[in-house]
Amino acid sequence: MPEPRFHPDLPDPAADLSGQAAAVLEAVPVAMVVRRLADDRILLANAAFRDLEGVDLGTASDREQEVRTTAGEPRLVQLQDIPLRPLGLLLTVVHDLTQVRHSQQALRASEQRTEEEIRRLAYYDALTGLPNRAFFLEQTERALANAHRTGCGVALLVCDLDDFKRINDTYGHELGDDLLRAIAHRLHSCTRRGDILSRPGGDEFALLVPRIDRDGEILAVANKIIEAMTRPFVVRDRELHAATSVGIAVYPDDGEATGDLLKHADLALYAAKAEGRNRFQFFNPEMHLRVQQRTRLEAGLRRALDRGELSLLWQPQFSLRTGGLVGVEALLRWHSGELGEVSPAHFIPLAEETGLIHEIGDWVLRNACLQAARWRQRGGDCPRVAVNISGKQFSEPGLVERVMTALREAGLEPGCLELEITEGVLMHDAEHAQNILMTLRQGGVKVAIDDFGTGYSSLLYLRNYPVDRIKIAREFITDITTCANDAAIAGTVIAMANSLDMRALAEGVETSAQAEYLRALGCHEVQGFHFARPLPREEFEALLE
Numbered sequence: 001m002p003e004p005r006f007h008p009d010l011p012d013p014a015a016d017l018s019g020q021a022a023a024v025l026e027a028v029p030v031a032m033v034v035r036r037l038a039d040d041r042i043l044l045a046n047a048a049f050r051d052l053e054g055v056d057l058g059t060a061s062d063r064e065q066e067v068r069t070t071a072g073e074p075r076l077v078q079l080q081d082i083p084l085r086p087l088g089l090l091l092t093v094v095h096d097l098t099q100v101r102h103s104q105q106a107l108r109a110s111e112q113r114t115e116e117e118i119r120r121l122a123y124y125d126a127l128t129g130l131p132n133r134a135f136f137l138e139q140t141e142r143a144l145a146n147a148h149r150t151g152c153g154v155a156l157l158v159c160d161l162d163d164f165k166r167i168n169d170t171y172g173h174e175l176g177d178d179l180l181r182a183i184a185h186r187l188h189s190c191t192r193r194g195d196i197l198s199r200p201g202g203d204e205f206a207l208l209v210p211r212i213d214r215d216g217e218i219l220a221v222a223n224k225i226i227e228a229m230t231r232p233f234v235v236r237d238r239e240l241h242a243a244t245s246v247g248i249a250v251y252p253d254d255g256e257a258t259g260d261l262l263k264h265a266d267l268a269l270y271a272a273k274a275e276g277r278n279r280f281q282f283f284n285p286e287m288h289l290r291v292q293q294r295t296r297l298e299a300g301l302r303r304a305l306d307r308g309e310l311s312l313l314w315q316p317q318f319s320l321r322t323g324g325l326v327g328v329e330a331l332l333r334w335h336s337g338e339l340g341e342v343s344p345a346h347f348i349p350l351a352e353e354t355g356l357i358h359e360i361g362d363w364v365l366r367n368a369c370l371q372a373a374r375w376r377q378r379g380g381d382c383p384r385v386a387v388n389i390s391g392k393q394f395s396e397p398g399l400v401e402r403v404m405t406a407l408r409e410a411g412l413e414p415g416c417l418e419l420e421i422t423e424g425v426l427m428h429d430a431e432h433a434q435n436i437l438m439t440l441r442q443g444g445v446k447v448a449i450d451d452f453g454t455g456y457s458s459l460l461y462l463r464n465y466p467v468d469r470i471k472i473a474r475e476f477i478t479d480i481t482t483c484a485n486d487a488a489i490a491g492t493v494i495a496m497a498n499s500l501d502m503r504a505l506a507e508g509v510e511t512s513a514q515a516e517y518l519r520a521l522g523c524h525e526v527q528g529f530h531f532a533r534p535l536p537r538e539e540f541e542a543l544l545e
C-alpha cells in the first residue's frame with residue numbers, strides 16, 4: 001500500500017493532532033483512531049469511534065467484530081489498520097458492515113425464495129398443488145432404491161378419470177379445473193403419511209406407496225380410491241359425478257425399474273378401462289400379449305380399407321305373418337391378409353376407439369346404399385337395407401349429413417334405408433339422440449333399435465323416441481321356449497311395440513320352435529340362422545329372384 005503523504009504546507013499532524021487535522025478527523029462520520037506506532041498510545045479517537053462500545057483494537061485487521069453503539073444498537077464492524085510510517089502513526093479505520101450484511105442477507109433470502117419458487121414450478125402442479133410428474137419420478141426412484149436395500153414392496157397406482165372430457169365439454173374448463181382440485185383433495189384423503197399423490201397432467205393422477213408392509217394393503221388403498229370417487233362432488237353449486245380407473249404395478253414382481261413399473265401400471269389401467277371403467281386392475285404379464293395383438297389388429301385395420309379387405313354379407317329379414325322377405329341387414333366382414341377372418345364384434349370396438357369407425361362406417365353406408373339402389377333398379381320390391389351404426393358414429397356430429405350424402409350419391413330413396421342403433425346410444429345423451437332420430441325420420445330414413453333388452457333402457461323410455469322397429473336381442477330368443485322370464489320379456493317388448501305403433505323383430509332365431517313361439521306372441525318379423533345366415537351378395541340375389 002502506498003504510504004500517504006501530507007501536503008508539505010500543512011502542519012505536521014503528528015506534531016499537533018489537536019490542530020486542524022484533528023478537527024477534520026473528528027468530523028469524519030467514519031470511526032477512526034490514531035495511535036502512535038512506537039508505543040500504541042491513542043492520540044485521537046474521533047466522535048464516530050467514541051459512539052461505539054467494545055471495539056477491540058488489539059485484534060488483527062480484517063476480522064469482523066460485533067459491537068454496539070452507545071445507544072445499544074448492534075453493529076458489525078471491521079478494522080483496517082493503515083500505518084503512516086513517515087509520521088510514526090497508525091490510523092485505524094472502523095468500517096461499519098452492518099448495512100452491507102443486511103442487504104447481503106436480504107439478497108440471499110430473496111435468492112432462496114426464487115429458488116423455492118423455481119422448485120415449486122418445476123416440481124408441483126400449479127392447478128392442484130400436488131407434486132408433478134418430475135417430482136413423482138424422482139420420489140419413485142428414491143423409493144425403489146430404498147426398497148432394494150430394505151426388501152420391502154413399492155406400489156404405483158395410476159388413475160385416469162373416466163370420461164372427464166365430457167365434463168369439460170359440458171360445463172367448461174373452469175368448472176373442470178375446480179372439479180380436478182376437488183378430486184385431488186378427495187384422492188389425497190385416501191393416502192397415508194409417506195404416500196405421494198401426484199398429478200402428472202390432464203385428468204391423470206398417480207400414487208406412490210413407497211412401502212408395502214403387508215399383503216392386501218394395496219387392495220385396501222385401491223378400494224378406498226374407487227369408493228371415495230363414488231360420492232358426488234359439489235362444485236359451484238353443481239352436483240357432479242366422477243369416476244376413475246386405476247392401474248396398479250408392484251415392485252419387485254411387476255418390474256424393478258421406474259420405467260417398467262409405470263409402463264405396466266399403464267397397461268393395467270388400460271385393462272381397467274377396457275373392462276368397463278370405474279375399477280382397478282393389477283398388472284399381469286398377459287396384458288403385454290394383448291397389447292401386442294391389439295397393435296397388430298389396429299395396424300391391419302388401418303390398411304383394411306385401402307387393401308379392399310372389407311366386404312358385406314347380407315342377412316335376410318322375414319315377415320312372420322306372410323313369410324315374405326321384408327329386409328336385409330348389411331353385416332361387415334374383414335378378411336385380413338395377416339390375421340384371417342376377424343369378427344366385427346372384435347374389430348368394431350377397436351375401430352371406435354381409434355376413430356377409424358368413421359371411415360369404415362362411411363364405407364358401409366356407401367356400399368349398402370349403392371347395393372340397395374342396384375337391387376331396386378333391377379325392378380321388383382326392394383327390401384329395406386339395414387345398416388348398423390355404432391355408438392361413436394351416432395354421437396359425433398355429421399351423422400345425418402353422412403347418411404344423406406350416401407343416399408344421394410347412390411340415388412336411393414331414404415325409405416329403403418334403415419339404421420340400427422343400440423339402446424345404450426339413446427341413453428347416453430337423450431336429447432341429442434332424439435334430435436338426430438327426428439331429423440333422420442323427417443328425411444324419410446327408418447330407424448331400428450338393435451339388441452334391445454341388453455342395455456339399460458326401460459320399455460317406457462321407448463315412447464320418447466321416434467323409432468320404427470325394435471330388434472329383440474338374441475339373448476332373449478335363445479331360450480324363449482324354455483325360460484319363462486325370457487318369454488315374458490319378449491312378449492312384453494312385442495306388446496309394447498304394438499301399442500307404440502312400432503314393429504318387433506326377433507334376432508337370432510335358430511329353430512322352428514322359436515319361430516312358432518314368436519308367432520304366437522304376435523312378433524312381426526324375424527331374422528336368424530333358421531331362416532338364413534348372412535349371405536354373400538350372389539347368394540342373397542338368388543334368394544331375391
Ligand code: C2E
Nearest residue numbers: 331332344345348364388389390508509510528529530534
Ligand atoms: P348385430 O347388429 O346384432 O348383428 C347380428 C349378429 O348376429 C351378426 O353377427 C349375425 O351374423 C349374428 N346372427 C344372425 N342370426 C343369428 C343366429 O340365428 N344365431 C346366431 N348365433 N347369430 C346370428 P356379426 O355379423 O358377427 O355381427 C356382430 C355385430 O357386429 C353386429 O351385431 C353389429 O353390432 C356389429 N356390426 C356388424 N356389421 C357392422 C357394421 O357395418 N357397422 C357397425 N357399426 N357394426 C357392425
Ligand code: MG
Nearest residue numbers: 329388420450
Ligand atoms: Mg344389427
Ligand code: MG
Nearest residue numbers: 450451471507
Ligand atoms: Mg343385433
